[in-house]
Amino acid sequence: MTEFPRTPPRQSWTFSNDANAEIRRAAATGIYDIRGGGSKRKLPHFDDLLFLGASISRYPLEGYREKCSTDVWLGTRHAKKPIHLDIPITIAGMSFGALSGPAKEALGRGATEAGTSTTTGDGGMTEEERGHSKTLVYQYLPSRYGMNPDDLRRADAIEVVVGQGAKPGGGGMLLGQKISDRVAEMRNLPKGIDQRSACRHPDWTGPDDLEIKILELREITDWEKPIYVKVGGARPYYDTALAVKAGADVVVVDGMQGGTAATQDVFIEHVGMPTLACIPQAVKALQDLGMHREVQLIVSGGIRSGADVAKALALGADAVAIGSAALVALGDNDPVYEEEYRKLGTTAGAYDDWHEGKDPAGITTQDPELFGRFDPVLGGRRLKNYLKVMTLEAQTIARACGKSHVHNLEPEDLCALTIEAAAMAGVPLAGTSWIPGRSGGPF
């Protein structure tokens, strides 16, 4: 018998091993996949942008010797007591419930030591974070868990959360495994039940009544506190414009790479726009209203390094916020826990079952034995170090571009590596003057 050559086994691109594994998982369990973290796909991102640096047409500043400031004012539009931060990198809202008490404390410590703010989250304000945070932003969420006027008054700013980049249009989710006595009490719910927070606020629905809600919050706090409005990266041009119209002092735009404590994978991966695409739209809205720099813009979703910070600022943001990266700095997904990650059926870097509350690093858990492993003082120091490094990196880039303040970075300092990134960020493709969708260009 002659052996004829055969077609080698060929895997389908469409029905990939991953896609098939998910079909089998759904068929076996009857429930969608829930996980923490942000989008895991490869999306156009800050990596696809480069700084041009200074040369003959513009001169650089001397590293270390010539000043390059990094401070930022937030809430200058209406608040009697706007916030002044030393660095333009803030800690995003992450709920107590999703995170352990010691992890929240570490975020407060690290942020304070680095001269920046931290933010509460769904579930209310804890003593740990109020006590250890010089500047604390208090989130006003649809669930209103723990909401009370005393905490509003002792907050430094108020953030009305409309949406999150990981799930624009979605509500919160905290599954029974993580509802300890303390979490249950703060939220006024029975212990051990699944908590699905509402996706809309209970007492306002659109831009007109958001304006009245903001008025109420200002009146309750005697117009002292900056009021932020946080939106997921869905329609950043309109959302930013409407937030400004409703009276926001600060708009927070969270792109789809933004992390979450627990959300359906289908939501994380298929709803919302990449951070890169959100920034120019939000900036354009502010400019069209004559409000750029008047109302500050904070951008979040996938910020990892000082380069990312510098690029977000160059595109027009006033500051950035970090969630996932702060957790990594604290020790989340650290390879030192590899053996334990293996036992949970995963590996360092891929662990995202935060909703199960079994985090070996003691960060995304309410299990006293696990969070007891986590040292909030050490965690705070690590976060401070990381924030300082990012700031130094952003300054390094800004000086190279000849800027005496990181806010002086501008789109003209950037070029894009890909056509997609050029179109989304609104900067020319490297080596051309071509911004897809905007200009023809001679090159």
Add this chain to the structure above:
Amino acid sequence: MLHTATAELTAADREGVKVFDLTAHGLRALNQALHDFRRNPTNETVWEIVNTKGAHAIAVGVDAPLDITVRGTTGYYCAGMNKQATIRIDGSAGPGTAENMMSGTVIVEGDASQYAGATGRGGLLVIKGNASSRCGISMKGIDIVVHGNIGHMSAFMAQSGSLVVLGDAGEALGDSLYEARIYVRGQVKSLGADCIEKEMRPEHYEHLEALLRRGLADGKARPEEFRRYGSARKLYTFNIDNASSY
């Protein structure tokens, strides 16, 4: 410390009353003056707010044992986040009245618009007329007594506290209810997901009787005339076979 109606007030009654003209002095001055009681209490504890013209955010964030009467109709969020004060609206109230109230008493003489008592955590809200949709949405410990009817989706995701309705309830009452208690005397158009009728046991009659008394409705209705509704607790943990209810 409740006020009687204007007509019954004699000149002497009015003497100790601080009358605040909202149109003349503005919202900021009003709320600031009310807030100043937190740190600097005076003996001017009885207030009457006149010329309200449907303004929003009247008497919000009060944290003092004041007795405040708002003459006329209010806009959004009157008495929002109230602590300690007794606030009486002598007219109809706009959306979100007494939202997130912590303690104290809020009384609406007329009707209340949507989301009355939303997310309230304590205290008592009495609505002598009807309440619109989403009354008691996401309530977290407040007691609400409505003398008239309530609209659709009331007590949506209500966590704790009690909602008493002397009249009828609209569609989807108590949808996705947690541990709040609902008592309705009239018709319920329909129950929301996971809300069921429950037996009235002796402790419920007692509980309800006290609520009716506190809610200024003891002469109007008797506990035996009510039915009780609560959570079936089937949506407390996810089960794919209940997905159609989500």
